[in-house]
Structure formats: structure tokens, C-alpha cells
Amino acid sequence: MRRTILLAPILFLSFHAIAQSTVSILLKPDRVFDGEQVFTNYWVLVDSGKITAVGAAGSFAVPKNCSTIVLKGQTLLPGLIEGHSHIFLHPYNETKWEDQVLKESRAERNARAVNHLRATLKAGFTTTRDLGTEGLMYDDVGMKIALMKGIIPGPDLITSTRAIVATGSYAPVSPSPDVTLPQGAAEADGVAGLVHEARTQIGKGADFIKVYADVPWAPGKRASPSFTEAELKALVDAVNSSGRYVAAHAVTAEGMRRAVEAGVKTLEHGDQGTREVFELMKAKGVGYCATLAAAEAYAEYAGWVKGRDPEPASVTEKKVSFKLAVDIGVKICMGGDVGVYAHGDNAREMELMVEYGMKPLDVLKATTSVNADVFGIDQKAGRIRTGLPADILVVEGDPSVNIKQIRNVRLVLKNGTAVK
Numbered sequence: 001m002r003r004t005i006l007l008a009p010i011l012f013l014s015f016h017a018i019a020q021s022t023v024s025i026l027l028k029p030d031r032v033f034d035g036e037q038v039f040t041n042y043w044v045l046v047d048s049g050k051i052t053a054v055g056a057a058g059s060f061a062v063p064k065n066c067s068t069i070v071l072k073g074q075t076l077l078p079g080l081i082e083g084h085s086h087i088f089l090h091p092y093n094e095t096k097w098e099d100q101v102l103k104e105s106r107a108e109r110n111a112r113a114v115n116h117l118r119a120t121l122k123a124g125f126t127t128t129r130d131l132g133t134e135g136l137m138y139d140d141v142g143m144k145i146a147l148m149k150g151i152i153p154g155p156d157l158i159t160s161t162r163a164i165v166a167t168g169s170y171a172p173v174s175p176s177p178d179v180t181l182p183q184g185a186a187e188a189d190g191v192a193g194l195v196h197e198a199r200t201q202i203g204k205g206a207d208f209i210k211v212y213a214d215v216p217w218a219p220g221k222r223a224s225p226s227f228t229e230a231e232l233k234a235l236v237d238a239v240n241s242s243g244r245y246v247a248a249h250a251v252t253a254e255g256m257r258r259a260v261e262a263g264v265k266t267l268e269h270g271d272q273g274t275r276e277v278f279e280l281m282k283a284k285g286v287g288y289c290a291t292l293a294a295a296e297a298y299a300e301y302a303g304w305v306k307g308r309d310p311e312p313a314s315v316t317e318k319k320v321s322f323k324l325a326v327d328i329g330v331k332i333c334m335g336g337d338v339g340v341y342a343h344g345d346n347a348r349e350m351e352l353m354v355e356y357g358m359k360p361l362d363v364l365k366a367t368t369s370v371n372a373d374v375f376g377i378d379q380k381a382g383r384i385r386t387g388l389p390a391d392i393l394v395v396e397g398d399p400s401v402n403i404k405q406i407r408n409v410r411l412v413l414k415n416g417t418a419v420k
Ligand SMILES: [Zn+2]
Pocket: 084, 085, 086, 131, 337
């Protein structure tokens, strides 16, 4: 039965030799990025879904029945890790967020997610961390089970289920105060309320908990904090006790400060981050998903044409705060808020990280080993290392020099099976 599960995702394979293989595969690319650095003249051996040897050409024994694949001019990397996705959302210029939450059926949204997951995997992202189902309750957990059973192809899914917001703070918002609309996240308040909601979500299968540390409170308003520091601390304490962590949405300096002081593991967005708060993040080792691509996508949906129009304040703010975080030495994760823009276009965030001031090699690290370490999945993903699952991406050229090459996908292996 194990083999059935292993072979089930081979629905659209294009790499015949690998797909039907249960023998070892020796991959010989021009270079290997192992999650930390780039090596030339390196080989990688894959067997039974795992990486079984990595090293300089000829430095390890190669089994007799091994298939060899020469990847001329290509770079082999660990499967990429998307740090901030919403698999149940699709670009807001197709359908506004409110309409997705209120007018699309659960079946439609789940059907879309199946496509989104396939597109993510084919783009070379073999793991994705989902930051909230936006009205779909615990369906990310159901989707994760379907992926694990091999019913649908896709990346490993790290789930947060519903996300937690303060009562009255989130959306959709009815124009009439007499009408309460279904919400895109779970409302909870006070120490007892937050702890109860977090434990409920953990019981339903959340791998981590997402909390909104600040929100606009009403459409069109600037964000302000949603929870007190005492509430956030109690939440983090309860979640950490279960062996999980908290990720905080925060755009204001005060929302960020409260979340970081409370002990969250990752911080999402951070648009208005100041020197003080980024220094605090660095001191506490908090991972930062800046979601640059979402900020540009929002601006584009509002009519901005990049390269033609003057840069909107929201994009400038993002550029300045991101560069500040990089210069201060904050632990930079890669997470773009994909779903706001198209799934499969995940590389957009990596390109913007370079455009806004990070070195391509550091962006590759952020998207592999750093994300794996911060999310606590370093024993499963993020490096080309003996013993890890063979989640492997091969691209044309050298993305450590030109990040755009990350889009020129030649091969994706998920647990040693070719999916592209
Ligand atoms: Zn998000």
C-alpha cells in the first residue's frame, strides 16, 4: 500500500525516467545550492523518496542500477518554501476579497484550492505555510489530509486554520450596524477567550496559530492595535505550551512591538516597522515575512502601473521598512501573501526582495533553510542533505546570480517523484 501512496501524485509527470523509477537516481547539475551555499561539480543521489547522498562528484558510491540524469547548465536546489499563503484566496482583481468570502461557495473555494496547490508545486514550492482560511473554517486541515493521502498533488501544507481577531475588528463589514456578516477569521477576546480559541484551533489541526495584532477596525482607516500585550502574552504562552508557535499579522510599530514582546515566532507584513521595533525583532530572533508582493499587487489593483506611474506611498513605505529590516539584520523569511496574487507566481516575492535590496543568495536562503528553521520543519525540508525527503527543484541557469532564473523550472521532485 505504501507504494500506491507514493505513486498516486504522478498525474501530470513529464519526466518519465524518474516517475517510474524505484531505483536510485543520480542527479548531476552544473551547481547545487544546498540551502546555505552554492557548490559546483556536486552530485545528488535520490532513492526511495529520500536524498541518500550529496557531495563532490565521485565522492560517494553510486549503486549499479542507478539512472543518471545530467542537468547541463542547471542549478539544483531544495524545494522552495512559501512562508505566507492563502490557498483559498485568488487574486482580488478577479474577485474582491469580500465577495470571495461571502459569495463563493465552500465547494468552489475548495476546488480553486486544489488548482492553487498544483500550481504552487509546479512552480517549485514543495512546502507552503497557510496563514488563514478566510472564512473556510478548518478546510486547510482537510486539504492537508488529502495531500498526505496522495489524493491531490501539491506541496506539504502547514496549517493555521481560521486565524484569531478581536471582536468587531475584522471583515467583511456590513454598511448597517444591524447586520452581522460571517467573518473571515475567528473572533476572541480576553485571556480566557484567546486561550480557548487557540486550543480549539489546535484541536482541529492547526500547526501554528495566527493572530491579528492590529487591524484597520473599519474600512479605509489606518491600522491600530487589536489586543493588549497581556492578551497576546497569554495566547503565546498557551500556544507554545502545546509545542506550536504564534504568527502575528502587524503593520503598525505598536502592533509589532506588542506581538514581539509577547513572544511570537514570526511577524507578517511590518509595513510601518521602525528601527526600534526591527532591533527588537532581531534581538528576539523573530522571523519576518514582509509580503512585498502583496503590497505591490494591492497598489496595482488600485490602478498603479509599475514603471509608468509614480510609486504609491504604500509601496515606498514597504521598500523603506524592508531595507531597514535587512540592514539591521532581522531574520528575513520569504512569504509573499500569495493568494492576493496568483498561486504559482510565488517567485514574485523573491524578485521583489532582490529589487528592494537583498542579495539573490540571501533570498534563496530565506526561501529554503531560513524558512525551514523558523517554521520548525528543518528535519523535513529546506536543505539538500542526506536523509531528508527528496523535495528538489532544478532550474535553468544560476538563480544565486539572477533570481529570475527561479522561474525557469526544469524539474520538481516531491518525495523523489517527478511532478514537473
Ligand atoms: Zn495573509
